[in-house]
Amino acid sequence: MRGRLINLVGALAVLVCAASIVGWSWLGSARRGFSLAPTSHLQFATLAVERLVVMRISYVPWPIEPRNQIQRDNLSIGQQTPNSSDVGPSTSNGSPTVNHIWAMGNLAVVYRVYPYASLSGRRPYDLVEVRLYLPYWVAAVVSLIVAAICFRYLRRHHAVPGLCPRCGYDLRATPQRCPECGALPQPTGTAG
16 A cells, blocks of 8 residues: 555656646646636636746635636636625735745745725735745656655565565575575465
């Protein structure tokens, strides 16, 4: 089970690396965005630009229609406030009231909160957004490192018949115990 999980992680890392290289060479010039609203308040979006991918997760306090879409130069499904709701206009003229940014070069994580007034006098509604700005080369390098670690682990821990599972010594002459490290080989199964 553990080997299958590590194999899956390694394969996904290779796919992420390939996707980041494709994104770097093709999607950045196409500037395509993909948005997904799986529930009526949660939205995931990603936008490929020239040097990086922008990923966004946002919580919208008013209901939006669950759907997905692909657009050019857009990072969101419409988040307009509904006319028949308690949500009023933005209380900060569209600027975030909470704006935390961690950045290192083009790699950045941004946390923002946009307040909207409540027409019934309750506490304001907050549109919360987290964005990750990820350069293509970072995604490619990190995914290659993860893939290399996974495949090295699988290569080291892959049981080859006739070899010691600990050190890889040839056990054809001494199948009961490894003369190199002293390990007892696992039984290969029962006859019959």
